[in-house]
Amino acid sequence: MARAIVSCVWDYLTSFLPEGIQQEARLIIGVDEEVKKLRSNLEAIESVLLDAEERQVKEGNVKRWLDQLKCTSYDIDKVLDEWNYDKLKQEIEGVPSKKIKEVNEKLDVIAKQKDMYDFKVSRSVEKSKRVQSTSFVDVSEICGRVDDKSILVRKLYENSEQHLPIISIIGMGGIGKTTLAQFAYNDNEVINSFDHKMWVCVSEPFDEYRIAKAIIEALKGSTSDLVEFQSLLQHVRESIVGKKFLLILDDVWNEDYKKWEPLYHCLKNGLHGSKVLITTRKESVARMMGSIDIINVKELPEEECWLLFKRLAFFGMSQEECQNFEEIGRQILSKCKGLPLAVKTIGSLLRFKKHREQWQNILDSELWKLEELEKDIFRPLLLSYNDLPSMIKQCFIYCAVFPKDYKIDKDYLIKLWMAHGYLKGYENKVMEIVGQEYFDYLASRSFFQEFKKDGDNNIIGCKMHDLVHDFAQFLSKNECISIEVDGLKDPITNSSYHEQVCHLMVTIHREDSFPDSIFSLRRIRSFLYNFEGSSYSLAPNILPKLFGELTCLKALTIGRKYGSVIEDIPPKEIGRLIHLRYLNLKGLKMRKLPEELCGLYNLQTLDISDCKNLEELPQGIEKLINLRHLENYGVRSLRYMPIGIQRLTNLRSLRWFVVSGGGGTDNKACSLEGLKYLNLFGELCIKKLGNVSNVDEARRSELKNQKNLLHLYMDFKKDEGERTNEDDEVLLEILQPPLNLEKLQIRNYRGNTILPNWMMSLTKLKDLELMHCINCKHLPPLEKLPSLEDLFIDKMSSLKRVSNEFLGIESDGTSSSFIFFPKLKYLTFECMDEWEEWDYEITRKGEEEDITIMPSLVSLQIHNCPKLKALPNHLVQNTTLKKYIGGCPLLRYHR
Incomplete structure (x- = not known):
């Protein structure tokens, strides 16, 4: 991971200081020499990092040296970012010279220490390069464990004399317990046997409060008004009375019966025939929970392992090539010890190795022999991880910031990667496309699973296997963590990793329970409020201190689609977050964004989706020269777009463009014509088209030139008064969309016919919606x-x-x-x-x-x-x- 961070800093340094800026730097006494020294030290260090990262698993002193390097690299990144911010303001001062000297002194010591370890020197700083494209193999389609599946399904739907029997799936990590439970959960015979099904990922610690809330949410959808544990249990009891249910508790570790007993007695109020299924690595857990039906999941039989391995490792090979690699393939497979996750990981790795020497290197790797690794499964994962390009390593490790079993939104993840500089464009490819390729690269190597797809079969989300998540945390060394806050204890103060945390996701289960210790995490680059898993919104009173103290943040999520109580953003403090690239204010209740937000010149993504009270955007929005994504879907009170929006030439996403209805906004509002200055990608909804008073304004929007627009929504609603049918017909004819459009929605249209001359030219149109067209x-x-x-x-x-x-x-x-x-x-x-x-x-x-x-x-x-x-x-x-x-x-x- 250190190598990825150094590479990131190196890229920043070289892109940030081209010849022209170096010329300016020379005007500041000493800066030029310090920059040269910084370059030299980074280049010397990077040349040995490949060897250092491989040796850190066995050598503690090398690991400590890399940790030092990581911390200093973050400091360098901060200094360069501050200097870049000053450059954007055209106010370069002498202060950065001193700061560069300070971090250079630290780096100088680290550079000299490297000579103590006799590292092997490898290539120079890795440049951004093309990632090999891959076709995706969905391993969820691969069959196996036929006997285990049939036994489990039979146990679930057949009658039992015991009231609320507990069935247990037991086996070591990576053996396939969760996969087996998922199969049963989705089996039609099982589905038809129960009134309700609930799935709860338990993990560690066993939080009975969170489990009860998860059960209620699965049954009712909301628990926001429930605070006390007894209230939750009462609600569970009321929800399951007279209902036959199946509850699956995945990944249980708790051996304390006192923590399980209240919930178990509450669940007994369900109809006879209800069942609980648990997965656990410990038989003692199953016995403690009173389970008598136990399925011990053994290693995958050799031939089933071979079928899985072959499908992945031999993908794209000819029959002759498969025969040539079979012997060595079986030798490698034997090291996976019948663990499906290990087989998937190594098979996915070998799929991209087409030479026998490469397969031999995997077979002979010293990593198979390491005893220092915490889990057997980490050895094949480490082999696959070491094969990743350095920037993709960083992208993978960042995923440790999410809790276990978290549903990762692909677009959210890519924008977070982008905010931290992990995505460098190449061959004219923009960062977003690079992020897509990195995601696909990790998916093709089995680091992601349980893919969620849209209607066009595109992957839009995923999860990580809990052991892959453990592995990411192992590599992260507490740099990327998630914590759950319940008001009972402070998860930061009571930990040993206080100084290491750089990326943090917080899940809040109790009101007004935000730990003050978070404000002391001065290195932190990501603060992500878990809006999906939290029961409560962030309290408004913590924002001034959060923004005022955590000034190194590059990614900040405080929004929540439903139930946020935040009505204002503190203007003074938000202006201090000069490093910020990603800001998520989704669902907040403010009516106006502060003008100070426009001083965040580095901002790439501003998400204000579902801020239903927001009436206007700041007039200084044109200052956000690096803004690429303005996510404003569902901002129903927005009256107009500020005129400066048309100057944001880097803007790629603008969900809603609101046509002004006048009312004193004429000098401040961007007309429909402003769209022609933008190059939008993906989706656009033009709201209140009925407000257009001049058809020439619509004609000048040149909508047909938005070649990268695939989805277009036209809403002909008007703020006040009626429009004639002919007005809408003329306007629809003028607003010709690009010919490669794939989805079109026409809404609140008052014309008599919907047949503009351009309509039948949309030969790629897949999806058409005609809504509220009342005169047709x-x-x-x-x-x-x-x-x-x-x-x-x-x-x-x-x-x-x-x-x-x-x-x-x-x-x-x-x-x-x-x-x-x-x-x-x-x-x-x-x-x-x-x-x-x-x-x-x-x-x-x-x-x-x-x-x-x-x-x-x-x-x-x-x-x-x-x-x-x-x-x-x-x-x-x-x-x-x-x-x-x-x-x-x-x-x-x-x-």
């Missing part, structure tokens, strides 16, 4: 959109009939096509009050072929269409189609 009497010929997969139509209250025009058929009923909507998968109609008929009259000139409509359709949803009488024949006859129909009393075909 006919659907446009949407069949002419060749890539359309998802169509959602809502509150089109003037539409009475869906017929040939929907399929793009001419008025005489003839068609040149015989397959309509070839790719449409999902079709939804909602709240169509006047819709009565849905039928077609189609003929084909001179041909006898069958006509096919919507051959790919898998889901049809129709809700609250009270006058609709029948479905067309092609839907009635489709027996495999899933139909979800409600609020349609006249409709005869419900399935």
